[in-house]
Amino acid sequence: MSLKEKATAFLMGRMGKTAHVRQVTALDHRLLQLEMQMPDSLAWRSCQHLKCQVSSTALRDYTVAHYNDNTRIATLIIDAGHIGEGSKWLRQLAPGDPVAYMGPGGGFHQPTGASQLVCIGDASAIGHILSLYHRRNPEQGFHTLAIDEDPLPTEIMGMPVRFSDGQEKDVISWLDKLQLPLHDTTFYVAGYIPMVVQTRKLLNQLGWKQVKAAGFWK
Missing domain, CATH: 3.40.50.80 (Nucleotide-binding domain of ferredoxin-NADP reductase (FNR) module)
Known part of the structure; x- marks a missing residue:
């Protein structure tokens, strides 16, 4: 195991949780909708992201586009139209697959009171x-x-x-x-x-x- 793999494993072991894939839907040739069953409730705010482990050495941040607190289902909309570890990981996911993640984090931007x-x-x-x-x-x-x-x-x-x-x-x-x-x-x-x-x-x-x-x- 490389040093980077050890560091990623240590970080996820200390701070990570595990969600499970419910469904992956192609919205077009590049946008994919990932629905995940979360292990517990998220204190969801706009523009928050989950840091997902997409390989043994790579983590990627994906914004929670929608969250249903009653079902604990989080929906992510991800651009998989480029070559990268995140896109490769996403296209291989199937219902029931585990997803190691940390968060949510961020959420600095929220809807203002403007009309x-x-x-x-x-x-x-x-x-x-x-x-x-x-x-x-x-x-x-x-x-x-x-x-x-x-x-x-x-x-x-x-x-x-x-x-x-x-x-x-x-x-x-x-x-x-x-x-x-x-x-x-x-x-x-x-x-x-x-x-x-x-x-x-x-x-x-x-x-x-x-x-x-x-x-x-x-």
Whole structure:
């Protein structure tokens, strides 16, 4: 056993718990919906993640998109459209398989009291955005723009999704059509770090002040 394997085993042995796979569903060619039966109740908040062991040496953070406290079922939406240990692990899962995890952790971003919530992110941020959608006040307006190379489903777990290739003029046009109140709108931007930085800069240039950003990968 390598030093990294020993360190991972020690960490999971001290802090880890075990959930079990209920179902893995393909939402499209890259987004997979993982439902897990948790061993005990989660004190779930928006944007919290579970640190899952995907190999003997690798841990990956996945946001809890939805959690049912009555059934203790946690749902994760994961982008498996790239080559990596997390994607390989996810595509091999079957009902009943154990999943070692730690958490939940994070949860810094929560729905504000603004009348309009606007989320902009790529495929890796869909779980993050869904967690906000499911924890919002039903009276709040909620708008999601998915910026990615490939189109995503137009609706995910009941949440409408508008696709964009990320061109600045397209983002501005979409925002103009929404006619959002300047002082009563909160933005959430998440996903690929350069995209997050660029989008946050654009929103600031357009005069939006309430922008919460979370970068996931480079």
